[in-house]
Amino acid sequence: MKNEKGFSLIELLIVVAIIGIIAAIAVPNLLKSRQAANEASAIGSTRTIGTAMATYFSTQGLNSTYATSLALLGNTGVSLVDTQLGSGSKSGFKFAATGSASSATSPATFDEDCEPQATGSFGTGNRSFYSNDSFVIYQTSGSVVMTRTTLGIPIQ
Numbered sequence: 001m002k003n004e005k006g007f008s009l010i011e012l013l014i015v016v017a018i019i020g021i022i023a024a025i026a027v028p029n030l031l032k033s034r035q036a037a038n039e040a041s042a043i044g045s046t047r048t049i050g051t052a053m054a055t056y057f058s059t060q061g062l063n064s065t066y067a068t069s070l071a072l073l074g075n076t077g078v079s080l081v082d083t084q085l086g087s088g089s090k091s092g093f094k095f096a097a098t099g100s101a102s103s104a105t106s107p108a109t110f111d112e113d114c115e116p117q118a119t120g121s122f123g124t125g126n127r128s129f130y131s132n133d134s135f136v137i138y139q140t141s142g143s144v145v146m147t148r149t150t151l152g153i154p155i156q
Contacts, residue, residue: 031122039125041091042114043155046129046137049073049097052080053110053133056099066099066110066133073097092117092124109133115143128152 049070056067059078067073074086084090094117099110111132116125119142130138130146140152 028121035123035125038092038116039127042093042116042125042129043137045085045090045093045095046112046114046131048081048085049095049112050131050135050137053097053099053112054135055080057108061099061101061108065101065108067097068099070095070097070112089117107133111148113145115145119143129155 052073053066055078056073057063057065061067070081070088071086073080074083079086085095088095094115095112096114097110097112100108102108109132112130114129116123116128118124119126127139127141128144128146130140130152132148137155138146138152139155140146144152146152
């Protein structure tokens, strides 16, 4: 019995405890990395929507109107945004965009809003994004709907 090979119960418990500690340290960092990646994707998608709106304005809108919805940007025959973004949901964020036509008293405008589907430690993101026909992207913390009058902080 003295020549038996293997690990004792105490040695196995110590290894399991060490693995648990490493996992407890790594999981929050992994979740933060995922949120940062989702937010970076949302910023890129917000830029894509702005570019698609400008393209629609100069081609389909005949320099007088922006697309009235996000779905219209994906279904113009030219498909200015991909189908996933055109559906209004991508990388854990909800997207909305509305445009208007120019009139005798006001120019054509558009507004787009991007909010995380869930916020907090286990959410998809912790910032919301907004852009309009000025093509500046604004951010605010949490899931907040921004408008032209309640802008967040511009992203540099």
